[in-house]
Amino acid sequence: MKNKFKLLFTACICISTLSIHAQGDFSMKADKSEEEGYVRTKDPLVKANLDKWQGYKFGVLIHMGLYTQLGFLESWGLVPEPWVTRDGYDNYNKYAADYKNAQYKLNPTNLDSEKWAKMVKNAGAKYLIFTSKHHDGFCMYDSKFTDFKITNPALPYAKNPKADVLKNVLDASRKEGLAVGVYFSKPDFGTEDFWWSYYPPKDRNPTYDITKFPDRWKNYVKYTQNQLNELTTNYGKVDILWLDGCWVRPLSTINKRVEEYCKYPYDMDIDMKLISETARKKQPGMLVVDRWVPSAYEDYLTPEQVTPVKPLSVPWESCITLGNAWGWVPNDNYKSSKEVVQLMTSIVVKGGNLLLGIGPDAKGEFDPKVEKTLAGVGKWLAVNGEAIYDTKPVAPYLDGKLGYTQKRNAIYGIYMPTKDEKELPAEITLKTDLKGSLKAILLSNKQKLTSKKVNDGIVVSIPKELRTSLASQEAIVIKITK
Template structure:
């Protein structure tokens, strides 16, 4: 035991020294691969946009100086008192949906903090509500086994040290600002949430305005790693790019309101709304169950995660219709989650008819619609299909010729939203190269 403990100590010391050396060199410390793998295995998370502007039913950031006058917008926190907020109920809605992580807009572009901070007076403790929304959600997530994550903005139209105060006309009455002071405050706030709430991931946005540079983003990324090397960040700390590496800052790509393409080389997560608006809007249109399930499945089939957004109402409750829709997704995942969690995308590129995921010696063909009595898919190179069947269901007949496989479909698919066919193969499915349909 002593020898093992000594060896462990040496390994820990070596790791710490390596991190320290990287931190003082020009090579930035990166999030460990094992941490990124845990994140990507989760596949499904809840995004929550919530703040004082919810009282107006307008978009959380872009309505400032537009639908909501600046003076009104910036003082909405004086009325902010979401008495029906219940962290356990929010987290339960995520858990019942089959979601594995949750991201709360702890600080959006309005600059208002949903936690009591030592570094800004523009925070939840100054509202009538006063309670620590971030802290209560962190505790509820821990209790219910959901991974807790935090959204923070890069820009801040309220902070006098940030050079822009109008999102629609940044060139008009732009403040001189002080970016050094702004970044110092930003670092203090980030250290505060990292050490106090221990988020698994920090989700950034607001990179697009001219005062914020890629160098600023890299500086903040390096600072986060100096506080906790295991904290993941998305690629919106610097100027957003469609590829990682090079000047890109962050650990994963973030297509917005669209599903990412199949990408076996770079981690990605699509952020998409369950309704139309990010923040709550009265009578906002909501996606059908089929749209919701197929959005999740297509994301997983492309080897990405889905961060699905819910906007709680101004009094703090989540709309019953949204909670019910999420629970329906959870019911589907209870039956078919084997084809989603922990899988990789491919080997087939997703189509309008199906998407594919894989794990071990299994390929999951997620069928979106029945166009004909057979589903035609390309041949798998150097691979033999040993068994084919509906997940938790009957065997499926499959024939092959030089053009591909023909999978026999019943007159009515087992699930009208998405039915899963399992192909057991004689190789590790991950070794099969990507095949275009």
């Protein structure tokens, strides 16, 4: 994929193209070490909402900002680190100026929050998260603490009656019955209290020594707290506060997993205890996700662009892009509905949720390919969602082309045909320790399937007249009951 600039892989912001395996699984990097440091909540309301969230299984994360106008890969071209390159630019200052000046062009006049919400609901997603601001600091909502926002009267979209994009997206999503979340970047390159222009940026961290200028850092901490307070006060019910930018964290929390990109030698503590307690006074039971910072303020884990090899014993969600970028870039390479369904299955059978990343273009519209994929996923879930929503993982979890979930006394075997598979096998063996006489049905049409019990499971016969048509589907669910 060719973009305005190309980004290399880093652990915190992996944007590399991921290829789905024949079984619908990804090349793995996340593993059991993800669980280290996880703190289980003691708040009964948070626990209840976390249990409910774990049953959702599928959510959508929408990225939108100045990078949308430019077709760039989010905020990272602003970061002067060796891994960043900027196609079409040989001068950093020129790039940075063009990036900031995009605010005077961003005017998504075709943005239709109601249409977005319907698209996400019809895709079968149960929750939607929207970017209030990315690392560049540009706010997609009406923050009273900065003028670097889409509602600034000097900017073109401010004249639109729905200029507060976050508000309208959240309102429309709630009307469709979706749970809603707010994405918020803890680092902010757009404020003088983080990237002080007296010193040029050298990396993603503050441009100054926060121990030599403690008052400036205190101002930043207060600024961050103020913005999070307005987001959890002025925007209705918020189910999830999703905090990104894991390098802004207490120095004591840096572990081997993150030390390669947490090089700043000073304590960037923004007081998550105060932030969380303040927010939950207005939003009781709200989930707080301080990503990749092991503490009581990371209610669920968020491996990025990967999935764990094995099931985790704690709540988790893999956040993975539909294309190669989180936001919109020209000519992106999007996954098909088959790839998404199989990806979702590979996550759900290990007890996780899929958070699928998409982004609109500068006009506020989604690529038709995005809409087609989401519609296909929704069509499949409308028929087979019983095997996905509110299920629990069950051994052997993922075994070749078969994934397994459980709901009450039913076991679901989810068979994932390969891309080139022309016909299903005549028999499929499902492993289960269910005892007694077992029945098998094809979930999509409730057709009873001939089966026979074997020592470690059940062998199901696939009717010859269905084998070809079933192979073209995203996945085939066989429901096993006593």
